[in-house]
Amino acid sequence: MSQFQIRPYRDSDYQAVRQLYVTGVQQHFARACRHVVKQPWIQGSLALTLSLVLILSRSLLFSGFVMLFLLTCGWLLLRYFWRGIIKLNLMQDLQDIRSFYMQQPDSCFWVAESSGLVVGTVGAAPSNIWPSVLELKRMNVCEEFRGQGIAKALCLTVLDFAQRSHFTHITLGTSVIQTEAQNLYHKMGYRLVDTVQLPHFLAKITNYNIYRYQYQVSARPELHPQDNPLRENVTHCTRTPNTTPLQRGRTDQ
Template sequence: MASSSSTVNYRIRVYQDSDYQSVRDLYVSGVRQHFSRVCCYVLKQPVIQASVVVSLCLLLVLSRSLLLSLCMLALLLVLGRLFLKSLWNLLINQNLRSDLLDIGASYSKQPGARFWVAQWDDAVIGTVGAAPSDNSSTDLELKRLNVHQEYRGRGIAKDLCHTVHEFARLSGFTGIVLGTSVIQTEAQQLYRKLGYRLVGTTLVPHAFAKLINYTIYKYRYQLTTSPLLWQTEE
């Protein structure tokens, strides 16, 4: 599949083993770019704001100095940011050890699964994966949608999604499901424009994530297809 925009000519093709490091590097850079947004989200949560106010009051009582209290509060915020960054890096490492550890085995060698990259010249500038959903034998799960920051806003993500849609139709799935976090507002807008509808939400299963109400939004796209071809082939 070849696509183009006014400034970028690219093609979408099936993943090859030679893409391995490029795919992993693109994933890491993409997730790390969300970190500042995560920090802003955390600071806006009522429980965190209340904790900051209480901490400042306690520091004022103990030190009896506004300047010293503000400095100590700033130190606490820096430590909190470091703690949050360690959790974010833990998430990255967990995913690098899951389906992205052996992309070929996770997608190319699994029935009903596939992984694609968007390529411009010799560079991988986008990725998307698809695998049968764990919750429904008739749904395909869209995963690892990512576009390099310099190439966003050119319709590449939409083309990658359409690639998954076509694969799902040809494979006989009846729907496509995905999950995206509360901070990924642009991704949510894209999915809604493509016809996905919100079907549920869930909290990330981590104590701190539950404390700050870090939510995963679940979307589904309805397809009309024939019975699953990849399951019926002998």
């Protein structure tokens, strides 16, 4: 198991953080393709098209070429949509990480570092809707370093930050295809509170949804001894919280 430490973001991490995000999203593309193909209406449409072409052409070879053409067109369309997601997010909070996370009240961005390389990231910023809710964002771990407790350590880092900053809840979103992330959040005590359908037409017709999870910080259980080593190599953000518990109030969702 590789040794790692978690520390606040530095400007020198900029390119590595953005590249880790791009690589992580690209790695999910094949799974997204499988998700789309598994949709009943798509399987039915492909089967019906194959049958009609086969009946009309009476050629198995030609029918195979037609199916290959349709699948290729679908793959290109999905790839265009996928690249659009990457481009959009790179132009949002990841466009200026310092300004969005490190210079805003009650926000922070951390990287997991191993042997001088950035191998994981996570951000935290107050919700735009509920002032007492902290949003966990940009959770990414390099594929070669997964399964070593880095993602859990990053989650615990955000949880500790939420407690020190007097947030009552943590919220996050993860896609329907990110089953490993869903399992992690369940194990960490998050509960599924909503399913959000993306506004893009392709997302709607393929049921590509976002699952919203929430953690109640005020009901946090006692620390498990096995989690202590994950906290030993964490450097916390040192800024003073911008609000007090009374100023934040409570959020019941």
